[in-house]
Structure formats: structure tokens, C-alpha cells
Amino acid sequence: MQVSINVNGEQQSHEVEDxxxxxxxxxxxxxxxxxxxGCDTTSCGACTVLLDGESVKSCTVLAAQAEGQDVTTIEGLGEGEELHPMQRAFQKHHGLQCGYCTPGMVMASVSLVEENPNPTEEQVRSGLEGNLCRCTGYHNIVQAVLSAAQEKQGAAE
Structure with missing residues (x-):
């Protein structure tokens, strides 16, 4: 079947199996x-992307279901060479080690802060519950998300 999806602001059309x-x-x-x-079973969140602005685990969505929608991946998050504020916060607060979970964790965090612009630490931990990291123990990830949320709040004022 033919699918056409707007990926990172660019229209993509490909013939794929259903x-x-x-x-x-x-x-x-x-x-x-x-x-x-990561897991192909929705357990880890490494495949998280934004589908029409909402975080989804892309191993649970058929390409055909995304037909005509907007998908944002980690590659499309920043502006050219400039990192997205969430990416900068992860870098600044050392919210990654091996980096395997990082793209999905960043995408889930962007969605979380869009839904809740001023989250508490507990809300961040709860909101990222479906994304697993085997390296950091989550402390630095949570600090990165809180920092990015504060930066966004400051920019909005």
C-alpha cells in the first residue's frame, strides 16, 4: 500500500506492506x-515519536495509521543545527549515558511538558514511566525535564 506522512515537516510517500x-x-x-x-513490545519507549504532537511508541502504530498525519522524530526536533531546549537540557544535566533510550526519552519529555508546562518531580517521574533507561537511574533525566520546563516557562513570560 502507498502511505504519505509528513515527517519532520517533509512529505514522505512510500510503498509499504500493510x-x-x-x-x-x-x-x-x-x-x-x-x-x-528497543523491545518491539511497547515496554521500553526507545521508539517514541510525536504523532500530531502526541507522544506514541512507534512500534505500536502501523505506518498506515499515520497516513496524512504529522510525525516528528528526534532528527526533526531542533532547528537546523540548533538543539531543541529539551535536548539542551538533557545535555546540560547529563540525562544520558549510553544514549540508546535518549531519543525516545526526549520525545516523551517534550510531549509531557506540552501537556503539563510546570510539572513537579513526581509528575515527571510518573509521566515518563513508560520509557526505560538502564543507565542513569532517572535522576538526571528528571532534572533535565524540570529544567527545560522552567526554561519554557521563562520564555513564555
């Missing part, structure tokens, strides 16, 4: 390998 997952489409057809395949 059972192609969005994560496969992004990696194999669009060449966007920043979206990682």
Missing part, C-alpha cells in the same frame, strides 16, 4: 535512524 510499523517506516523507508527499536 503490516509495516511506523518505527520500521521511519528507519527503513525514511532513513531516520534516530528512532530506536
Amino acid at each position: 503490516r509495516t510499523l511506523l518505527v520500521q517506516y521511519l528507519r527503513d523507508d525514511c532513513g531516520l535512524t534516530g528512532t530506536n527499536v
Whole structure:
């Protein structure tokens, strides 16, 4: 089947099998390998992307279900060479170690802060519950999200 999806602001059209997952489409057809395949069972969140602004685990969405929608991956988050504020916060607060979970964690965090612009530490921990990191113990990730939320609040004032 033919699918047409707006990926990172660019229209992408490809012929795919009807059972192609969005994560496969992004990696194999669009060449966007920043979206990682972790578990294929929705347990880890490494494949999290934004679908029409909402975070989704792209291993649970068929490419056909994203037809006509907007998908943002980690590659499309920043402005050219400039990092997105959430990416900068992860860098500043050392919210990554091996980096495998980072793209999905950043995308989930962007969605979380859009939904709740001023989250508490507990709300961040709860909001990122579906994204797993085996390296950091989450402390630095939570601090990064809180920092990015504060920066966004300051920019809005």
C-alpha cells in the first residue's frame, strides 16, 4: 500500500506492506535512524515519536495509521543545527549515558511538558514511566525535564 506522512515537516510517500510499523517506516523507508527499536513490545519507549504532537511508541502504530498525519522524530526536533531546549537540557544535566533510550526519552519529555508546562518531580517521574533507561537511574533525566520546563516557562513570560 502507498502511505504519505509528513515527517519532520517533509512529505514522505512510500510503498509499504500493510503490516509495516511506523518505527520500521521511519528507519527503513525514511532513513531516520534516530528512532530506536528497543523491545518491539511497547515496554521500553526507545521508539517514541510525536504523532500530531502526541507522544506514541512507534512500534505500536502501523505506518498506515499515520497516513496524512504529522510525525516528528528526534532528527526533526531542533532547528537546523540548533538543539531543541529539551535536548539542551538533557545535555546540560547529563540525562544520558549510553544514549540508546535518549531519543525516545526526549520525545516523551517534550510531549509531557506540552501537556503539563510546570510539572513537579513526581509528575515527571510518573509521566515518563513508560520509557526505560538502564543507565542513569532517572535522576538526571528528571532534572533535565524540570529544567527545560522552567526554561519554557521563562520564555513564555
